[in-house]
Amino acid sequence: MSTFSVIARREMRLAFRNRSVLITGFIFAIWFPVVSAFGIAAGAGEETVVLAGSIAAIILPIGVFMGYVFCADAFLREKRDGTIETLLCTPVSLRGLWEGKAAGVAVPAYLMTLISAAVTAATVSALTDAPVIAEPLLLFHLAAVVPVWVAASAGLIGAAQLALGMRENQILGFVFIFGFIFLIIALQEVAPGGPGLSVMTEAVLAAAGIALVALARFIAGKVTRERVVLTIP
Template sequence: MSTFGVIARREIRLALRNRGVVITALIFAVWFPVISALGIAAGAGGDAAAVAGAIATIILPVGVFMGYLFCADAFLREKRDGTIETLLCAPVSLRRLWEGKVAGVAVPAYLTTLLSAAVTIAAVSTLSGTPVAAEPLLFLHLAAVVPVWIAAAAGLIGAAQLALGMRENQILGFVFIFGLIFLIAGLQGVVSGISPVTEAVLAAVGLALLALARFIAGKVTKERIVRTIP
């Protein structure tokens, strides 16, 4: 088994064992769609494309928030309990460690986001009588765009958590997550509605942010991490 797979599987197990995070994610995944469904159904006017676009607009920030929620403790945990020093002695590069942890965080975050999307689609379809499930661009959005942004959110937060101290991370996490959500809102305002152009723009920006996170993670040194351990 590859080092990447070992790290990713470990993070998935730890994420699913964190009952506080899992319960919070599940509550948000169900509560937020129910609150949003009434507004979507009332504002779309029975247009399937408009309904699909409204759902896509909501689900992407949900995915980013899920990435933040599951990642909030993934990188800081080892700093708090001191096991980061053991990990730094392992024969694995920091970038590979970052990649495995981001993948392990992104999997439960993506699954929870899909649950939220399913609840939203079911609620809106029931309230509006619109066959949202027949919109292929919505499924392209869920299958290609959403996971990229989840990984980008987790990757940026993870890279910052590796490089910065505990106090800085408490502030920076919120800055990152709200910054990404405002960025999504701005992009969706420029290229409104769900269309191939919109999906291409969102996917390209998400990949660029993921590449930026990987670049930052590759610049972090072990000495820098040791200096940030409390």
């Protein structure tokens, strides 16, 4: 088994065993979308594509937030307790560690986001009788755009948590979340398809997500062992 798989599987296992993170994730994944679903159902009429677009607009920031929630356990906890120093002495490169951890964080974060999407879609469908989950662009959004953005969120936040001190991380966590949300809204506005579900908007979002993953990988490659060690509290 490759070291990437070893690290990713371990992070997934730990994420699924972390009760506090799972509870936080579940509350946010279910409470927020269900409340939003009532607003969507009331404001969007019964056009399926409009309803699906509203769901897509909510689910993407939730995916980003899930990436942040699960990152805290994988990257920040190991830095706080010093375990990262031992891991840096293994034959795995720092980028290799980051890749495994980011992937291991992204999978449960994505699954939690899918649960959120399913709950939201089911609630909206129940309230409007519109078969939103059968909307092809929403399925594409959930299957392609959301995982890329979850991975970008986990990767960027993870790289920042490796490179920054504890205090900076507390501040920058929220900056990242709001930065992502702002970026999503801005991309939807400037995309040729405009806000809502369209092929062009989804293509722009997918491309931007891939660019963010590449940016995260580039940043992780620039972080040095020394930087990580000197920011251990």
